[in-house]
Amino acid sequence: MKKLLIIAAVTALASQFTAASTEAADSEKVFKFYCAQCHGLTGKGDGPNVTKDFPVSPRNFTNAKEMDKLSDADLKNVIMDGGPSVSKSPMMPPWGKTLTEAEVDGLIKHLRGICKCKGKQG
C-alpha cells in the first residue's frame, strides 16, 4: 500500500511539473509571437520594429530595477489595455481583445522569468 502511495505521489508531482513546463513553453511561444515584434525575442526591447525612427523605447524586460517598480497588476493592465491606460505610449497596443486572460497571466510569469524579479508587491 505504502509503495503504491509513493508511486501515486511521484506521478502526481511529475505531471504537475510537466503541466508547469508546458505552460511555460506556451507562454514563451505567445511572447515570441506577439511581444517580440517590439520587445525582442529575449525581451531586451530590441525587436525589428525598433528602428532609430521608432517614437519610444519598448521596455527592456531584463532591467530588473525598472521591472521591480511594476506590480503584476500593472503589467496586466498595460498588456490588456495598452500604453495609454498607464499614461504610456499608444505604440504599446491593447491586447485585451487578442489574448485570453490565461495567456496574459502566462506572459506575466514569463516576464518575471526574464527580469528575474518579483515586482512591486501588494
Add this chain to the structure above:
Amino acid sequence: MMKPFLTAALSAAFLVGTASSVLADPAAGKAAFEAKGCTACHYTDGPAKEKTIDDQLAKKGPELWYAGSKFQKDWLGKWLADPKPIRPMKFNDLMVENPGDHPKLAGADAASVTDFLMSLTSADVPAGKVKPKKNPKGRQIFIKKMPCSGCQQYTGRKKKISGGRSGPSLVEAGLRLNPDWILAYLQKPKVFKPVKMMPVFTGLLSDKDMMNVARYVANFKPKKKK
C-alpha cells in the same frame, strides 16, 4: 466631329474590357499555380485553417483563399511577373530580412494565375463600401491613437518612409489592396487571419473609426506629379 470619335473610343475600350474578361481563364491559372509549386507556400481553399500559433508559424507564405477580395487585379498581375518584397522581414520571421526571392512568373502564367487568384473571393468582403480618401481621423488613429504605424511602414511627410518592420509594408497599399478588404479585415479579423501578430481591434475601434482607417490606408498611393 468629336462626339463620334469619343463614342468609337469608348466602344473600343468596352470591347477590350469585355474581351479580357471573356479571356480570363481561372482553370488554366489554377493549373499553372499548382505546376509552378505555389501550393508549397500558399493555400487557396478557405475558410481559414489556422487554429494555433504553431499552425500560423508552419506556413511559408500568406494564405490566398480570399486573394480576389484582397488584392487589386492590376497590381497582382504586375507583381506576379516582377515580385518586389512587401514585407521588410521574411514571412513569419523576426530576425531575417525578406530575401526578396519570391519566384517570378512569365507573362502568360502571371496573367492566368492572376485570373485564378482573382476568382477566389470571400462573401465577407462586401463591395463598394470604402472610398479611398484623404482622412485626417484615419491618420490620427493610424499614427497616434493606435499602434498601427508601430509595425507597418507607410509614406509620411516629405515622402519619408516611416513605421515599423514586423508587418507587411503599407507603402502604396492603395494600389495593392482592395479598399473594401481593408475594412472587412479590421471588422472580421478572425475570418481572414484567426491567428496573427496584429492585435484585434474589434471592440476597441468603432465601425466608423475602422472606416476612417480603411479610407486612409486605401488612399496610400504615389502622389501625382504636378
